[in-house]
Amino acid sequence: MKKTLILCVAVTSLAVGLSLAAENPYAGKFFASGDPKKAEFALTFDDGPGHITEALLALLEKRGAKAAFFIPGSSARAYPARVKKIAEAGHLVASHTDTHKNWFKIGNAGNRETVLEAELARASEAIQKAGGQRPTVLRMPNGYDRPWVRAVARRLNYTLVNWTYGSDWLKQPEEKMTAEYLKALKPGAILLLHDGGGKVKEKNLRLVAALLDEAGKRGLKPVRLDDLLGLGAPGAKR
Numbered sequence: 001m002k003k004t005l006i007l008c009v010a011v012t013s014l015a016v017g018l019s020l021a022a023e024n025p026y027a028g029k030f031f032a033s034g035d036p037k038k039a040e041f042a043l044t045f046d047d048g049p050g051h052i053t054e055a056l057l058a059l060l061e062k063r064g065a066k067a068a069f070f071i072p073g074s075s076a077r078a079y080p081a082r083v084k085k086i087a088e089a090g091h092l093v094a095s096h097t098d099t100h101k102n103w104f105k106i107g108n109a110g111n112r113e114t115v116l117e118a119e120l121a122r123a124s125e126a127i128q129k130a131g132g133q134r135p136t137v138l139r140m141p142n143g144y145d146r147p148w149v150r151a152v153a154r155r156l157n158y159t160l161v162n163w164t165y166g167s168d169w170l171k172q173p174e175e176k177m178t179a180e181y182l183k184a185l186k187p188g189a190i191l192l193l194h195d196g197g198g199k200v201k202e203k204n205l206r207l208v209a210a211l212l213d214e215a216g217k218r219g220l221k222p223v224r225l226d227d228l229l230g231l232g233a234p235g236a237k238r
């Protein structure tokens with residue numbers, strides 16, 4: 001009797017493990033760029049929704065561009081209606097943990113796995129409650145990347161994605177910022193910008209418009225991050 005019970009438990013956990021793996025074959029994998037041979041790039045926005053998100057969605061819609069939004073659970077709780085709009089517009093809704101902790105400071109703590117697991121669960125819950133899909137793509141705050149983070153991501157069904165270029169958080173003249181982003185606009189590029197996280201970021205709307213203008217001239221197509229990387233994200237709206 002006891003033996004049968006143990007076997008049942010083992011079979012059940014194996015089935016759960018398999019179904020998670022089947023949902024995201026790229027769980028635990030890490031990307032920082034797409035294929036440089038394809039004339040595509042991806043726009044990604046972190047820390048929002050924020051003040052510019054609605055205007056940004058209107059701009060992307062007007063230009064027929066899809067993007068990825070890395071949303072902290074705390075932002076999803078603050079602006080659930082904006083998360084819903086992002087998801088309904090067909091953009092990729094991705095996780096940016098729950099409270100944007102500085103993992104460079106706390107990443108050596110003994111309970112780091114437990115803390116990260118709780119952060120991911122809370123963020124996922126907040127995003128889904130707001131109307132987004134269950135996120136399967138994760139960007140750690142500040143791009144923190146360590147083997148233990150990849151192990152947690154693999155276990156919890158997340159693909160990790162950083163970026164090829166981003167500098168909108170630096171203090172610099174807008175013209176310089178725009179010029180640097182345009183320089184980084186290349187096949188396979190994953191560009192990081194922010195639509196949330198404190199300061200109002202109207203300049204980023206102008207930056208996105210400039211990037212899309214230039215992409216059009218160079219024949220580069222803005223695609224969703226999961227399309228750029230060929231992830232085939234489950235439950236994704238196209």
Ligand SMILES: [Zn+2]
Pocket residue numbers: 046047096100141142
């Ligand atoms: Zn961030």
